[in-house]
Amino acid sequence: MTKRLLRVLRGEAVWPPPVWLMRQAGRYLPEYRALRARAGDFISLCTTPALASEITLQPVRRFGLDAAILFSDILILPWALGHGLRFVEGEGPVLPPLKPRDIDALDPDRLGDAVAPVLETVRRVRGALGEAALIGFAGGPFTVACYMIEGGGSKDHARTRAMAYRQPQDFARLIARLTEATIVYLAAQIAAGAEAVMLFDSWAGVLSPLLFRAHVASPAARIVAALREAHPDVPVIGFPRLAGTLLGAYATSTGVAGVGVDTGSDPAVIARLVPDATALQGNLDPLALLAGGAALEREVQGILEALRGRAHIFNLGHGVVPDTPPEHVAALVSLVRRA
C-alpha cells in the first residue's frame, strides 16, 4: 500500500492529511539533547550514521509522524565540495566568504566520499521505518550560495544580491555548479532509500521576480527534470520560502510534485495560484506551536479548513523552534488526526 505522504504527492487529497514537521528532530526533544552530547561538533553529528539515523527516527517514534526527514544540514553539500564550514555555538554556520576563484575550486569528485556517511544514514533509517515515508533533502542552490557568499547567515543577503546583479556570469556559474552537485547528491539519497526529496530554498523570497526565475525556479526545474529521468516515481517537494505570489509560476515551471508554503502565506490564495495536481505542504506558524492551547487549535483549524479537499501535507511554515514543548507537538498531531 502506498504510504499516505506519497499518495498526497501524487495529487491525492488524503483526509485527514499526513503530518510531519520541519526540524522535527532537534533541540526541543530531550532524547535529542542526550544524543547530541555524545558527538563533538555538528558536522560530526551529521556524518555519524549511528547518531544521525537515531536522531532522524526519534520524533517519528515519539509522535507517530507520517514522514521522517534525514537529519542533516543544507551546508553539508558545499562542505562536501571542499568549501570550509564550521558551526559556532549560538551563532550558526560560519563559512569563508566566497570569492569568484572559489567557484572553480568546488570539487564534485570529493562529493561521493564526503557524503558516504549521510547515505549510510539514509539506508539505516529506511530499514527501520514502517508506515512513515523517508524524505531526503538538499538546500536550494540559491540559498546555499547565500551562505557561501555572506559567509554565514545574513539579515538581507545584500552581498549575494549585489553579486547576482553586478557579476551575473560568476553568479550564474556558482548556481550552475551547485545545481549539478545537488542533482548528484539527491540522486544518491534516492538510491540509498529516500522516497521523496525536498529542496529547501529558505532565502528565495529576497529575490526580485526576474532573479527568482533565473536562480530559484530554473535550477529547481533542472533538478526535477534530471531526477525524474533516473527516478521517475520519486517526488520532489520544492520550498522556495517567502516566494508568495511567485509560488504558482514556480510550481508550473519546475514540475515539482509539491510545494512548501510558509507561515506568512494565505493557504486559500496559494491553493488558487498553484495547480491542483501539486500538493501543498504547510503552513502552521512555529510560534503557534510554541504557544499551544487555544491559539494552536485556532491556527490548525484555519489551515485544515482552507485546504480541505486539496492534496495537503500538514506541516509548519518554518522549522520547530528550540523551546517548543514536545507535548504541543503531540497535541498538534492529534488535532490533525482528529480532523
Next chain:
Amino acid sequence: MTKRLLRVLRGEAVWPPPVWLMRQAGRYLPEYRALRARAGDFISLCTTPALASEITLQPVRRFGLDAAILFSDILILPWALGHGLRFVEGEGPVLPPLKPRDIDALDPDRLGDAVAPVLETVRRVRGALGEAALIGFAGGPFTVACYMIEGGGSKDHARTRAMAYRQPQDFARLIARLTEATIVYLAAQIAAGAEAVMLFDSWAGVLSPLLFRAHVASPAARIVAALREAHPDVPVIGFPRLAGTLLGAYATSTGVAGVGVDTGSDPAVIARLVPDATALQGNLDPLALLAGGAALEREVQGILEALRGRAHIFNLGHGVVPDTPPEHVAALVSLVRRA
C-alpha cells in the same frame, strides 16, 4: 491641476508613472551627510524643523521626484507617547522591551507637544514644494509593537509573535492603543499639509493569515475609516511588507487608496489579486538600484511592463541602501520618465 501622484491614488493609470523612492532622503546623499553632522542624535534631527524639512526636500530638488516624504522615523510615535527610544550608531533603534504594564503608561496626552516639531516640518515642506506631492507617514501598529516588544530590530520577531499567541488580550490592547494614537498623529500631519499618508508595516509578513487580519489589516481599516471621516480626499497608502498573497484581502478590507509592493512580489500577480481601483506602488529591488547599469534597466523595464495600464507609482520594494550612488537614482528617474 491635480498632482500626478494624487491622480494615481484616485485610481488613474498615469503614464509614465510618477516616481519617488522609499528612504530617498538619507545617507547616500552627500548633502544629507553634510546636514546630518549638524544635529546631535537622530531624534534631534527628526525634531528640528529647519533640518528635517531641508532633508525632506533634498532628493526632490536633486532628482525632480513626484513626491516628498516627511523625513522622520516610525518610532517617533512611541517616543512621543513616552516610551523610551535611542538610536545607537551601527545598531539601529534601542527601546526598553515592553512589559504589559507599559501599555497603559503610553500617554496620548503627550503626543501633541512631542510631535509639534514634526508637524512644523510638514508645514515648511508643504510651503516649499511645487509639483511634488507631500506624503506623511506612520508605522503600522504591528511593526511599531514589534520594535517595542523586541526592544529594537529582530531577526524573526519571535517575542512579539509569542505574545500575540500567549497574551492575546494584552497584545490586542497594545495594538488598539497604537492604532488610536496613529490616527491622531496622521490626522495632525494631514492638517499640517500632508497630501497623502503612508502606513509602513514592515514586519507584517511574519504573521500567520489569522494574526495578519487581526493585527495588520483590521488596524489599517480602522485608521483609513477614521481619517476618511475627517479628511475624505486624502489617500492612504498601506504597505504591509511581505504580505504577498494577503495583499488582495488587505486592499479590499482596509479600503486603502494604494498598496506598497515589496521586491519579492510578482507585480503581475499582485495586479490580479488587488482590485483595479487600488494603486500599486513599487517594487524595484534596492540592490538593483545599487548595482545600476544593465541590471537596473532590465529590472525597471520588467516592472513597467507588468504594470502598464494600471494605476502605478514607481518606487522601490524597500528603502534605498546607504551605498547607492546618487547617479543611479538619477538614471532610474530618467528610465521611468522615458518609458
